[in-house]
Amino acid sequence: MTLSITSDNKASPQALDDDLFAPSPRHPESRLEAEWLFLFNKLPPDQWFGADYAYKTSGWLKVHTNIRKRQRILTQISTAYQSGEFGWSEYRSQILKRINMHVLKLHQHHGVEDEGFFPKFIRMYPQLQEGFEILRRDHERLDALLDELQAQNDQLSRTEVEDKVLAVQLHQTLVDVTNLLSQHLSDEEDLVIPILGLRQG
8 A cells, every 4th residue: 555645754644544454464474465455354364264164265274284284394303303302314214205295295286276276366356466476486486495305305315324414404495495385375375265265156
């Protein structure tokens, strides 16, 4: 929203009122513009699991819950190794297969969204195209990080002798994925869940 500025460089009372009551996302770090939140304002998060909407919204939210859970477990395993709670063998046995599954599932998830859901949502609400473009660019960045994570994991699978440098690199990639994924999933939910909940049928 662009505030109206008076001659003494102060926002007008009406503009301040409009800004105060403008819809805002759940997350202070959100990249979503206020004008993209017209559906979010109609269906705020405290109603997403309400009886009228849960059958349309819970599937998407459950997928995101599982993504966050897998990412959290991977980071916890890596942190445990970094802090000395896990030895090299235990670390490898705990993390190798989990990373393989997580990377595969996230790539598949992004593909389904980019090729199917997001274009459909943009056709329904063309005014949200810029918001979905942010999400698409996130997918590109996330997929690059996931490819890096997969390459590190492949190297880890071939490295039976402890390699602390590799483990540190893998841990940093996990942290980078966590940070971007947290931002991305939150912004995506604020755009997508109201669309799902308010659609007919």
